[in-house]
Amino acid sequence: MHTPSSSRPAPAVGPTATITWVQPAGPGDGPTRRRTDLCEGESADFGRDRFSGAFKLGAQPLFGSFEVDDDRLMISNYTTSTTFVIENLEGGSELVKARPRHLRMSVPFEMSRIIIPAGMDVFEFTAFGPEPQMLDAEHAIDYGNVPLARLDTASKYFAVLVALCEPRLRGNSMAAVPSVQELVARLRGTDLFTLPSRSSINYHIDYLVEQKVPVTQWAKYGDDGRRHSKREALVAFAMRFDLVSEEHLDLLPRPA
Known part of the structure; x- marks a missing residue:
């Protein structure tokens, strides 16, 4: 059976996914936007700092993690009762949910907003995932x-x-x-x-x-x-x- 060929992005030399978030204001300075880049095979945990209450990468206790594997950005939800909402930044109201204890869920959007409620606060990450594979135009069905x-x-x-x-x-x-x-x-x-x-x-x-x-x-x-x-x-x-x-x-x- 003939399988249509696809346009696969060239192997990434640098990062294939980027995660950004807003760092709350500290003594003497205002809120700042931070970022971390992930290459193929890398991961980053995130949580809420038990001292400052700030939501950021590497904080304890852990809420979840991001991972890049096989040209996909994935998210894991380590909580027992909190659903993460993943919105498509390009698609208006399009969204998916990472339910509690869901591991290595593929983020289906190239640009997304991850919304995580915690107590009376709502925290956000912005994620830019790997470039998707596309079917070659000559093989697409009209x-x-x-x-x-x-x-x-x-x-x-x-x-x-x-x-x-x-x-x-x-x-x-x-x-x-x-x-x-x-x-x-x-x-x-x-x-x-x-x-x-x-x-x-x-x-x-x-x-x-x-x-x-x-x-x-x-x-x-x-x-x-x-x-x-x-x-x-x-x-x-x-x-x-x-x-x-x-x-x-x-x-x-x-x-x-």
Whole structure:
């Protein structure tokens, strides 16, 4: 069986992953951003200093560790009850979780924010992982005839979709989905919408759901069984399958 070839990054001469964090202010100086670089086969433990309370690499007691192995950045969670949240810095609300006692979990994002709650504090690391392997372009399958690939980025319905996803695209994973009235205000005066109305915005939302985006039952219902609105379902699907990205924010006016 023929296996498509992939573009594998050249062997790293220097570090393949970088971890940064903010060191709290000390006597006579303010907070500073620190970093450590990891090469293939190296690891770094992190924890909370029992004296200063600072969260940093090498501190005791240990909370977890980072490790680079086989061109992957991995994280281990040594705690019994604390979940680490790993957010994609390039993907709006995309995240994964490293649950308690989970060892050597691959961090799936090139750039990520690791969020760790401890007591009444929340600590963060920023991680830059190894360059991923990519399939050679000549071996990639072209799904250009699939409707998902035929979203017209110059259309009104696509501008509505971008406006719906804007809060998540700007990095706020907890942002509420904009209401129809908020979409009217956000799109007013753009090249595509001189005088948008609630009925015109609703028309484009219905068109997206019925003709362009296969918002099936899995997207219409949350984990708690609550029925999502069409707007919520569209945002969930579009963000999950990368139908919109940060570069599409240029279709909208700059926020006031």
